[in-house]
Amino acid sequence: MGRERTGRHERGTDTVREDRGPVxxxxxxxxxxxxxxxELAGVLASAAGDA
Structure with a gap:
């Protein structure tokens, strides 16, 4: 039956870059x-405490 086909090369996904940046x-x-x-101040303070 041969090698398993994942469809990865057929779609060309191994050369696609995912530049998302700061978003x-x-x-x-x-x-x-x-x-x-x-409300935002509380969320930011709790997130800073987790870091």
Missing amino acids: RYGPPAPWPGLPVLP
Whole structure:
């Protein structure tokens, strides 16, 4: 029966680049001193504590 076919080479997916950039990681945090919603401030503070 031969080798197993995955369809990978037929579709050419092994040469496709996935350049996602900063969007993949989300938007940057607000600059210090800018107003931030209280809900967002809580989320950012908890995320900073997990890092």
